[in-house]
Amino acid sequence: MSLSPGTRLGPYEVVSSLGAGGMGEVYRANDSRLDRSVAVKVLPPALSQDPQFRARFEREAKTISQLNHPNICQIYDVGETSSDARSGAGSRETVSFLIMELLEGETLADRLDRGPLPLAEVLRYGRQIAGALAAAHNAGIVHRDLKPANIMLTKSGAKLLDFGLAKKTAGVLASDPNALTVARGNEQRPLTQEGTILGTFAYMAPEQLEGDEADSRTDIFALGNVLYEMLTGRRAFEGKTKTSLIAAIVDREPAPISAVQPLTPPALEHVVQKCLEKDPDARWQSARDVATELDWIERSPAVAAYGEGAKRSRPMRTLIAALMLLLLIAVAALAWSLSRETPQGRKLHAAIPPPSAAGFDFDGDGAGSLTLSPDGRFLTFSVPDSGGVSRLWLRELGSASARQLDGTERAMYPFWSPDSKMIGYFADGKLRTISISGGPSIEICTVQEPRGGSWSSDGTIIMAPHWREGIWKVSAQGGTPARVTQLREANKETTHRWPQFLPDGKHFIYLAGTHLSGPASADNGLYVSPLEGGEPKLIVRARSNAIYVDGYLLYLRDRYLVKHRFDADRLELEGEPVAIAEGVRNEIGYFRGVFAATKDLLVYHQGGSVTSSIVQWYDRTGAKVKTTGEPTELYAVILSRHEKLLAIGASDPSDIWIHDLQRDVKSRVTSHPLNDEPFAWGADNSTIYYNSDRDVYWDVYRRRAGGAEETLVSDSGQDFGTDVSLDEKFLLFNRGIAGAVSNDIHVFEIGSGGASRPYIATEFHEFEARFSPDQRWVAYTSNESGDMEVYISSFPDPSLKYQVSADGGLGPRWSADGRELFYFRPDRTLMSVPLTLQPSISIGKASALFQTNVKMLPEPLYDVTDDGRQFVVNDFLRSADLQPLTLVLPWSDDPRR
Secondary structure, three states: OOOOOOOEEOOEEEEEEEEEEOOEEEEEEEEOOOOEEEEEEEOOHHHHOOHHHHHHHHHHHHHHHOOOOOOEOOEEEEEEEEHHHOOOOOOOOEEEEEEEEOOOOEEHHHHHOOOOOOHHHHHHHHHHHHHHHHHHHHOOOOOOOOOHHHEEEEOOEEEEOOOOOOOOOHHHHHHOHHHHEEEEOOEEEEOOOOOOOOOOHHHOOHHHHOOOOOOHHHHHHHHHHHHHHHHHOOOOOOOOOHHHHHHHHHHOOOOOHHHHOOOOOHHHHHHHHHHOOOOHHHOOOOHHHHHHHHHHHHOOHHHHHHHHHHHOOHHHHHHHHHHHHHHHOOEHHHHHHHHOOOOOOOOEEEEEOOOOOOOOOOOHHHOOOOEEOOOOOEEEEEEEOOOOOEEEEEEEOEOOOEEEOOOOOOOEEEEEOOOOOEEEEEEOOEEEEEEOOOOOOEEEEEOOEOOOEEEOOOOEEEEOOEOOOOOEEEEOOOOOOEEOOOOOHHHOOOEEEEEEEOOOOOEEEEEEEOOOOOOOOOOOEEEEEEOOOOOOEEEEEOOOOEEEEOOEEEEEEOOEEEEEEEEOOOOEEOOOOEEEEEOEOEEHHHOEEOEEEOOOOEEEEEOOEOOOEEEEEEEOOOOEEEEEEEEEOEEEEEEOOOOOEEEEEEOOOOEEEEEEOOOOEEEEOOOOOOOEEEEEEOOOOOEEEEEEEEEOEEEEEEEEOOOOEEEEEOOOOEEEEEEEOOOOOEEEEEEEOOOOOOEEEEEEEOOOOOOOEEEEOOOOOEEEEEEOOOOOEEEEEEOOOOOOEEEEEEOOOOOOEEEOOOOOOEEEEEOOOOOEEEEEOOOOEEEEEEEEOOOOOEEOOOEEEEEOOEOEOOOEOEEEOOOOOEEEEEEEOHHHHHOOEEEEEOOOOOOOO
8 A cells, every 4th residue: 555755646746654544644745736745645445445435535525625724734635546556556446545735743642642731732722623623513524533643733733634534433433443543653553452542432422432423512522532631641531441441431430630630720621521521412512612712711811820930930930830839729828938938029820720610609699709817817709519509618728628618508798707717698588607617607687688797806797788778787696786877868879888897896998889870980989987877988989899908998990909008097098099900800780899808818700890691592402592682791581472572681780671583683671770670571572571679679560562661569578570471460479578588479460459469478488480371370489398499389279289390490481382391400400391281280200401501590590482492591601600719929019018
C-alpha cells in the first residue's frame, strides 16, 4: 500500500510519508498546479473497492470542503487512481484519495503523551474544537470518531481531521481492526493489545456502543472525553479489556476532575460533566452551547487569575502560587501571615469554587448570603442540594473544606453575632439563631418577607421583617419586636433593608429605597439612624447594601464596588469613593450586591447586574426548540388559550407584556411603579388575570382588551391568584402571608359580588392550585407530608384527595385533555403522570421527561401547550452561580493602616 516519493496522483506528486491511520495512509505531496504543499490521504483497497462507500465518501468530501471553518482541516480535492500508478502494485485496482490542507504541528494525542495541558490551552483548544463541531453539525455532518489522534495542534490553533471519513455504524467500527489503530507521527500504534485501552472505544458514547444511530450529541460526548483528558492527562474511561472499557463507559462515572486537578474552575468541570452524561438528552444539545460556555469561562476574570503568577519573577511567582493554592482551599489564616512578606502595593487575587456542582445560590431570596465573621475566621454562603433546597455552608478559613450547617434549610440573609459564635438568619417565616458548633436553631420572632439583620454587642438584633417595612429591633433572646424606623411617604420610600450596626452599637446604617421608580432613581439612599429612634441622616445616594469596615463604607456604585472613607463618630463621609472591584454581582431586584469584607480580606461574587432568565421552549425530550424575547428579569410566563400570545411578567419592578408569537412583537399592558404579574388568560384570549402588590399587599386584578382594570380580590392579607376556570366562573387564589408557615387555597366566584370562601385551609402550606380541564378536580402543592408534594382534590367539594408525586413536586400543570399532569421535582426535573379522570379516577406512575433550569420562586415558572408536546419555561441562567468567589488580599491600599 505504500507510495514511493515521486509517485504521481494526477497533479499531486508524493514527497514523503506522514503516517498511517485506520482510514489509510497519509503523505506530504506537492500540488503542481498551484505550487503548494498538500497532504494526501489514500484509502485502503477494501474501502476503495466498495462502490457505496466511494460514492458516500465523495459526497461527504464535497460537503466538508464547503465548510471553510478555521478549525477544520480543509479538503481541497477528491479523486481516484489505478494501481499501476502506485509503487509495487501487483494488479490494477481503483484507489480513492483525498487532498487536504497540510498542517504543521503535532496531534493532541502526541501532546498528551507529555501530560495534561495548561488551563489556558484547554479553554482555547476546547473552544475551537467545539466551534468546529458546531459548524459541521449545522451542515448535517457528524464526526463519529472524535479523539486526540484526530485533532492537530498548530500555531494557529486546533484543527479537526477525518470528518465523516470513518462513517460506519458502531458495529462495523467495532469489528474493523483498522478502526482501532491511530497514527502518531510516522509510527502506527495498535491499541488492541492486552492491558491497554482501545483507541476508538475510549471516546465512544454509550449509544454508539449499544448500536444506536449516532447524532451530534454523540460528538459532544466524545468532546467531553477529549476535554477531560486535556485537563487531567488521563482518559475519562479506562479498562484493560474491551469488555471492561465498554462497561466503564456505559455504567460508571469518571473520577471528578477536581480530584485530579484541584485548580480546575468548577464551571469548566460542570461543562465537561454535562458533555459526559450517559443519556444524550441530558447532555449539552449543541456544540455551540459548549463553545459559548468555554468562551465565557475563558474570559472570566476569576479564571484569568489562575495564570497571573506566570508573569512574575521566580521567587514572587513561587510565593504567589503557594498563596493562591492556600486560598483556593480557604486556608486564609496562613495566607494572612504570608501576605506580610508580600511587597507593599501587591494584591493577591484568588478564587474559591462552590463546594458542589450545583453552584452557589445567590439569586432571589438567597441573594446576599455571603458573609464573613467579625473575627475573620469564617465564610458563609448558600448552596442548593440535589433536591433544590438551599442551606448555609460554613468554611473556616483555616480549614481545607466547607461544611453544611445542619438545620438551616431555606435560610436567608445570615448575619453574625459579635463574638462570631452564632449566626442569625431567616427561614420559614421566622427569625432564628444557631450556633456554628451545631445544635438546634432557636426561634426569635415571626417575620414575613425579611430583608436582612444585624447583631450588636449588647444582644440587640435589628432587622427588616418585611420588604415593605421599616427597621425593627428585638432581643437576641426573643421577645416582641419594636419599630425603629418608619417609611416616609414624602421621600417615596417603599422599603428599608440591609441594616448594619456601627461600632458604637447605638447607630446603624441601612438602605432606604423605592419601588416607585427604576434602579437609577435618586430617591434611593444609604442612611444612618440612632437605635433609640430619631431623625435618620442621609449619608449618600445609592441603591445598594453597605457594610462598614474599619473606617470605610463599602457599597455598589454603577458597575463598581467602592470604598468611601466614613467617620463613624461624626457619621459623615470624607472625600470621594474609590473603586476596589468591578463586575460585582448585583441583585438589582433586591437592592443588594454580593460581597463581604473584614479589615484585610474582601470576598465577592462576580456577575455584574445579573439578568436572571429567558423564555425557553423545550420539546418532550428536553431539546431546546426556540427562545422568545431577550434575557431579562422574568416572573411569569402564561400561554393564551389559542397559544398565539404569551403573557410575561418582566423587568424590575415587573410589568405585564404580551408577546405575539406569530408576529414576534411585544407590547406592554401595565406600567405601574410596583409589580404586576399575570397568571391566567380569559377564554376569549383578550382578558388578562394578574396579581399586583400596588397596595402594599398582593391583590388580584383583571383587565379586558381596551377596558379598565378591575379589582377582583382584595384583603388585608396576601391574595395571589393562580388559575381561572375555563368558563371564567371561578378563581383560585392563595391567601396568607408569602414566606409564612401557612398559605390556604380560596375560591372566588367571579361576577357574584360575594365573598370568597376557603377551598383547602389547613395548618399546612397549600398553593399553586390549578383547575382540571373539566373543572371537577384541582391540582395543587402542599407540604402536609413534610415535603412539598403535588396532590389533586375534587372540586367544588375537596372531600376526595390523592397524592400524585412521591419524591417532591411543585407547579402542577394539566394537559388540555386532562389525561396528563406535569410538575417539577425540586431538582428541576420535569415529570409527567398519566391520569384517567372518568368514569373513575386512576393515577399512573410518574416518569421523568427532562431536567432544566426553570426558575423557582419557589414554584416553577412555566406553561404547557395543549397537546403536551412543548413547554415554555422561564429558564434561569445559572451560569453565574458556577462562578467562583473572588478573594482579594489586602483590598485596601490605605497607608494609614
